Amino acid sequence: MDGTGVDGHGHDYGRDFEQGYGNDFGNDFEHDRPRADLAIHGTILTHGVETYGTVVVRDGRIASVASDSNGPGANGRAPIDAVETIQLRNDEILIPGIVDTHVHINEPGRTAWEGFACATRAAAAVGVTTILDMPLNSVPPTLTVEALRSKRSCALHESYVQVGFWGGVDASNLGRLRELWDAGVFGFKCFLSPSGVDEYGSLSYEELERAMREIASFGGLLVCHAEDLDDLMRYDGHVDASYRSFEASRPAECEANAVRKIVRLVARTGCRTHILHVSSGLSVDVLRRAKAEGLPVSAETCPHYLTLDCDHIPDNATAFKCCPPIRDLHEQDALWAGLADGTLDGVVTDHSPASADMKAAIRSAPAMA
Incomplete structure (x- = not known):
């Protein structure tokens, strides 16, 4: 069970019958x-x-x-x-094995939430044959080469599917990203608002530009959780038992404004950039224009944004909490349109297990399992 056979530079990645075996049709x-x-x-x-x-x-x-x-x-x-x-x-x-590029496995450090054995067995059971692990919520997060080695060691004999790794970027490792790239990460994840765990910081827009210039210098990839901190602080209000109140505390404008600022920095730095878990039509519109301008941007969305409606989530149903939040049918239609025209490049799970007591807290659990 060696699940560490993929890295961020194309080595042994995506080997299924879509690639390498598809030219034998009709042969005996x-x-x-x-x-x-x-x-x-x-x-x-x-x-x-x-x-x-x-x-x-x-x-x-x-x-x-x-x-x-x-x-x-x-x-x-x-x-x-x-x-x-x-x-x-x-x-x-x-069908070919599914590749899920957005998965949070919490090993080492938080295996009470989930570890490689549990997560990869679940993936294999539903036809997911390759996963890319996000740099948090493990302890330590994947911000250094040493942390990457520790995570690979955990995965080496416990994984039932192929596993690759994202690196992370926060203020602590700016200027040292090339060594993590050379060690084989697929790219670097950043937050523009609190990540939800103390050991993984967010970036200011000034720090984001520094990171983008550094990553662009060696042809790397930045992946962004796009919610604007100033907007979140401005909209932060009373959250009651209704899901709508939670959605209103992190509205679509928070995401779209962050995406706009990121796109401007892409134009300035040339850094290849991927927007994570897009939840709103406003963001799709920004990304559509950016792609039309030829900027090196890509984006994803998730099944919960494509299938669930915030207006039909019962009160106190904290299992539906995720950031960005699930939105209404109008936003959902815009996401489907973005997939249809290629503005959104794929669908990922953002699998991120959390315990029941964490989900019961109003502002816990930064992503959805």
């Missing part, structure tokens, strides 16, 4: 090779197309994907010789 070469461990017959989704065929697994890796567009038994082929054979039902489709 599998029948001349040694016995396979596993053959899966049925409808396969690859390169965005459904086709009938067989996926062959040998020595724990996908060896080939053979397509048979006419369905089972066409062309008089002999069955693949395999130790185990699985025939999918007509209503089942075999």
